[in-house]
Amino acid sequence: MPQTCPQCQTQAADDATACPSCGASLGSSSTATQAAPAVSAPTPPAAAPPAAAPPAAAPPAATSGSSMPAYKFDTARWSLADRIAGIASVVLFISLFLDWFSGSYAGFSGGSESGVSAHGYLYIVMILCILIVAYLVLRAGWDELPFAANVPHLTVMMVATIVNLVLVLIGFIFKPSVPISGVSISWSFGAVLALIAAVVAAAPYAIPQLRAKTM
Numbered sequence: 001m002p003q004t005c006p007q008c009q010t011q012a013a014d015d016a017t018a019c020p021s022c023g024a025s026l027g028s029s030s031t032a033t034q035a036a037p038a039v040s041a042p043t044p045p046a047a048a049p050p051a052a053a054p055p056a057a058a059p060p061a062a063t064s065g066s067s068m069p070a071y072k073f074d075t076a077r078w079s080l081a082d083r084i085a086g087i088a089s090v091v092l093f094i095s096l097f098l099d100w101f102s103g104s105y106a107g108f109s110g111g112s113e114s115g116v117s118a119h120g121y122l123y124i125v126m127i128l129c130i131l132i133v134a135y136l137v138l139r140a141g142w143d144e145l146p147f148a149a150n151v152p153h154l155t156v157m158m159v160a161t162i163v164n165l166v167l168v169l170i171g172f173i174f175k176p177s178v179p180i181s182g183v184s185i186s187w188s189f190g191a192v193l194a195l196i197a198a199v200v201a202a203a204p205y206a207i208p209q210l211r212a213k214t215m
Contacts (some may be wrong), residue, residue: 071141078140081204085161086136088201092164093129095197096122098190101175103183112188119171125164125198132160132201154205161202168198 003012003026005019012019017026078086099112115122135156138145145151172195175185 068146069142071138073137073141075140077143078136082136082139082157084204085157085201086133088197089129089132089161089164092168092194092197092201093126093133095190095194096126096129098193099188100171100191100194101185102188103178103185113176115171115190115194118176119174121167122171125167125171128160128164132157135160154209158202158205158209161198161205165198165202168194 002014003016004010005012005022005024005026007019007024008022010019010021012026018024019026096115098114100115100118102112116126139153172187172191175187178185
């Protein structure tokens with residue numbers, strides 16, 4: 001294949017090392033031509049990785065179907081009457097299991113009975129004492145109870161404490177009967193303590209109402 005001189009563009013034989021016209025060397029061109037590296041075709045860019053799927057949406061928070069406010073215990077919600085009635089109800093509850101009555105025969109002391117064992121209806125007093133304390137604990141968490149908003153607080157406490165007072169008074173007056181003649185029944189410490197506690201629990205609610213009616 002004939003060569004072309006890079007200087008004067010004259011055709012020369014394929015094996016010629018110099019241009020016959022201008023004498024320029026033809027080897028460097030051939031060598032350069034042969035040494036030129038082949039240009040490789042550009043590689044196509046790698047395909048972009050698929051986009052990550054968007055995170056699943058979080059499920060909507062469950063809404064409570066109740067509008068009940070949060071409970072927050074605060075003793076400042078108790079009035080002085082509530083504090084007195086609560087403490088007195090606890091004392092009354094304990095006194096029901098103390099000795100209410102003791103028996104003696106011919107000057108010798110015999111057995112004794114607690115309030116709930118001598119009078120079964122005093123279990124009502126025990127239940128009411130538990131309910132009073134539980135009610136006051138709930139009352140300390142809410143200004144108004146969400147499940148008893150239409151019942152006045154004073155009415156609830158007056159009814160509960162006065163019922164307790166009436167039942168304790170009945171149990172105190174009526175001593176248990178003993179079929180054995182000559183056995184005398186006397187009051188013990190538990191009965192006196194229960195009567196005092198019942199009066200103290202009811203007084204802070206009943207006395208102001210009685211004063212208001214008499215004025």
